[in-house]
Amino acid sequence: MKVTEVRDVPLRLDRRRLIVGISGMTIAAAASQSASAKSSREASGTAVTYPVTYHRTMVIDGIKIFYREAGPKDAPVILLLHGFPTSSHMFRNLIPALADRYRVIAPDYPGYGQSDMPDHATFKYTFDRFGELVGGLLDQLRVTRYAMYVMDYGAPVGWRLALKQPERITGLIVQNGNAYDEGLKEFWDPIKKYWADGSDASRKALLKLVTLETTKFQYTDGMSDVSRISPDNWVHDQALLDRPGNSEIQMDLFYDYRTNLPLYPAVQAYFRKHRPPTLIVWGKNDFIFPADGAHPYKRDLPKVEFHLINTGHFALEDKFDEMVPLIRDFLNRKIA
CATH class of the missing domain: 1.20.5 (Single alpha-helices involved in coiled-coils or other helix-helix interfaces)
Structure with missing residues (x-):
């Protein structure tokens, strides 16, 4: 007008x-x-949502366990289990990418991230103990069925949960986490020496694995494009590694990793018996857990969905845009 x-x-x-x-x-x-x-987005079911991640703590057996949680309370649960030397921080981007449809829970183990870090002289830093505490957290959260995303140290923690209560596991996403001897190669030689002799000299030789140089190496080696990797990662992890007493905790865990290998036959038997739906999204250039450790899964899980990705150890930092569609597609078909 x-x-x-x-x-x-x-x-x-x-x-x-x-x-x-x-x-x-x-x-x-x-x-x-x-x-x-x-209106068009809503009609097609593609309305944009922005899930909120909550940062919480719960005391389990006297230990404060920090965890990130997002998604509907009544949705299928995805448990994210982090690796060394990081924490649930490694899943900060993945959590909201899944939480529109799933309840996502990502804890920090003791000595990592924001969880308690009791003195190693009074607390046993073992993968058995980590499994017990994560299991206790799930019990307190009343989670009885869940899929697991396991990476690095998250694999032996997750395998203990699966062996204890296999009926609870709805599926597996495995990213650079071993269940077979084939993957423990050159990087592991000095650690294996410590397993063999348990000497102070062998223990001290491993201190180089908790230095900034090695932490940065884990994030940058084998990556397709280092400019995609935020330097905040190794700054964040190293600050936590450098806390007084934390290096001794890491040495204890390097030594306890030897207990995971005798568990592998039982884990492989679990795969064969229960056949959990499984997705492999493995950084094929990883020096720590090379692709040699990924291929054996196909022996015991014939229907495994298998993807070797052109990246390194912390694959989500480099190939998030490639991995998330694979993960969501797998979960939507197998878990939802």
């Missing part, structure tokens, strides 16, 4: 009114288009 008025009185053109009128029409058109687009 305002435009019509201007046309009727061309010699008394009110530029302010014209601009306001056109702006009003533009805003109205934009609002109409936005409403139409929203």
Whole structure:
């Protein structure tokens, strides 16, 4: 109507009114288009959501366990189990990418992230203990069925949960986490020496594995494009590794890792008996857990969905955009 008025009185053109009128029409058109687009998204089931991640703690057996949680309380549960030397921080991007449809829980083990770090002289830092505490957390959260994403140290923690209560596991996502001897190669030689002799000299030789140089190496080696990796990762992890007493905790865990190998036959038998739906998304350039450790899963899980990805140890930092569609597709078909 305002435009019509201007046309009727061309010699008394009110530029302010014209601009306001056109702006009003533009805003109205934009609002109409936005409403139409929203209606179209909702009709097609693709409405954009932005899940909130909550940062919580719970005391299990006297130990404060920190965990990240997101997603509907009544949705299928995905348990994310982190590796060394990081924490649930490694899943900070994956959590909201899954939480629109799943309840996602990602704990920190003692000595990692924001969980308690009791003195190693009074607390046993073992994978058995980690499994017990994560299991205790799930019990307190009343989680009785869940899929697991296991990576690095998360694999032996997860295998203990699966062996104890196999009926609870709805599926597996394995990213650079071993269940076979084949994957423990060159990186592991000095650690194996410590397993063999248990000497102070062998223990001290492993201290280089908790230095900034090694932490940065884990994030950058074998990556397809290092510019995709945020330096915040190794700054964050190293700050926690450098806490007084933490290096001794890490040495205890390097030594206890030897207890995982005798468990492998039982884990493989679990695969064969229960046939959990399994997705492998493995960084094939990983020096710590090379692809030699990924292929054997196919022996015991013939229907495994298998993907070797052109990246390194912390694959989610480099190939998040490639991995998330694979993960979501797998979960939507097998778990939802």
